[in-house]
Amino acid sequence: MRIAVALGASAALLAIALAIQAPATLLDQRVAAMTGGRLRITNTEGTVWNGAGELVLLPSGARWPLAWHIDAGSLVSGELRGSMAGGQEAVRCGAFSLGHGDFALRDIAAALPAEALLRAGDAPSALASAGGRIELQVDELAKLGDTLKGHLVATWRSASLPALRPNIRVSLGDVRLELAGESRELRGALQNSGGDIDIVGSVAIPVVGPPRLDAMIKPRPTVDPEQAEAIAAALNMVGVNDGQGAWRVSWTGTTSR
Numbered sequence: 001m002r003i004a005v006a007l008g009a010s011a012a013l014l015a016i017a018l019a020i021q022a023p024a025t026l027l028d029q030r031v032a033a034m035t036g037g038r039l040r041i042t043n044t045e046g047t048v049w050n051g052a053g054e055l056v057l058l059p060s061g062a063r064w065p066l067a068w069h070i071d072a073g074s075l076v077s078g079e080l081r082g083s084m085a086g087g088q089e090a091v092r093c094g095a096f097s098l099g100h101g102d103f104a105l106r107d108i109a110a111a112l113p114a115e116a117l118l119r120a121g122d123a124p125s126a127l128a129s130a131g132g133r134i135e136l137q138v139d140e141l142a143k144l145g146d147t148l149k150g151h152l153v154a155t156w157r158s159a160s161l162p163a164l165r166p167n168i169r170v171s172l173g174d175v176r177l178e179l180a181g182e183s184r185e186l187r188g189a190l191q192n193s194g195g196d197i198d199i200v201g202s203v204a205i206p207v208v209g210p211p212r213l214d215a216m217i218k219p220r221p222t223v224d225p226e227q228a229e230a231i232a233a234a235l236n237m238v239g240v241n242d243g244q245g246a247w248r249v250s251w252t253g254t255t256s257r
Contacts, residue, residue, distance in 0.1 A: 012158065027051065038120050055086070061118035075129050086110060094138075104142035105150075111135045114156055130171065131160035148207050149182040159195070163230040171195040177203055189245075190215055196223045198232060201239075210253040218246035 026048050027119025028041040037058060044053035052067040068081035073152025073201065079099030086094075086109075094108035114130040134156050141150035159172035179186040185206035190213070192199040219231045239247035 028053075029125070044179065050207075057112060057116045060113070060116035060119050062112050064110060073149050084108075102143050102145065104140070105138050106115065106140050108138040108141075109136065111240060131163045132156055132172075146184060146207050147182060148184070148186050148205065150186060151178075151180040152208040152250065153178045154184075159192070164233045164237070165230045167232045170197065170227075170234060172197060172199065175199060179203065179205065196220060196227060212253070213249070213251045215249050216242075216246050217249055 004083065025044050028044065031041055033055060038068045040056040040058065041053045042056050042063075044051055046052055049070045049072055051069075052065075055066045056062070056247065057064070064086055066084060068082060068084040070080060074081035074097075076098075078182050079097055081095070081097040083095050089149045093188045095104075095106045096108075097104045111133055114132045114134045117134050118130050134154055136152065136154050138150070138152040141152055142148070154177045156175040156177075157171070159175045160169045161172065162168075163170050171194070173192045175190070175192040177188055177190045179188035185204050187202060187204045190199060190201040190203050196219060198218045198220055201213060202227055203213050217235060219228050235241070235247040235249070238251075239249035241247050
């Protein structure tokens with residue numbers, strides 16, 4: 001009997017040791033499954049619990065250094081909790097938790113090429129060659145049952161889009177989106193400063209279903225005639241002219257794969 005108990009204890013300790021030393025590559029498989037293959041973690045080192053690698057955004061292939069720590073003790077409560085750091089020097093720390101269909105992110109900051117983020121989010125094809133970088137600051141973002149709670153700000157710096165004519169791009173200036181609230185969806189205002197056009201609109205991200213955008217876009221009076229004509233042609237492809245020099249653009253994204 002003592003031998004059986006000893007063997008059982010040894011087997012349990014071995015299983016725990018193997019779990020603790022589980023390679024970080026296993027995390028890539030989990031992230032890929034949760035995001036429909038849009039996010040991957042490559043060049044990993046360390047373990048699932050304490051590791052590092054590069055977060056890859058597909059289909060663009062944009063990369064972002066990432067390091068993480070997972071609190072193994074959190075599994076006792078059926079929840080996965082930990083911290084992560086990202087950026088070129090992986091010094092910006094944030095916290096996350098995941099369990100029972102809910103999740104929470106806190107103090108997360110990231111900056112990636114606009115094209116990479118927009119393509120990963122199934123944005124309209126007109127945005128496929130977007131210029132500039134998107135800076136994302138997540139103070140808090142949590143899903144609790146059928147409620148989303150949070151506050152986050154996304155700023156698209158030096159934003160630009162291709163026009164229908166060769167060698168002409170439409171400057172959007174800096175575009176800012178701030179989402180906040182606690183409800184079945186997060187809603188926020190979309191606006192820009194500078195650039196060739198004026199943007200005023202809103203974005204909604206629901207607990208269930210795709211994100212939605214609704215905006216009014218109007219060329220600025222300072223734009224030269226050739227640029228204004230190119231902008232109008234591009235806006236006719238994605239929006240509806242209100243007859244007063246502005247276009248209404250509405251877009252509904254896709255749900256997760």
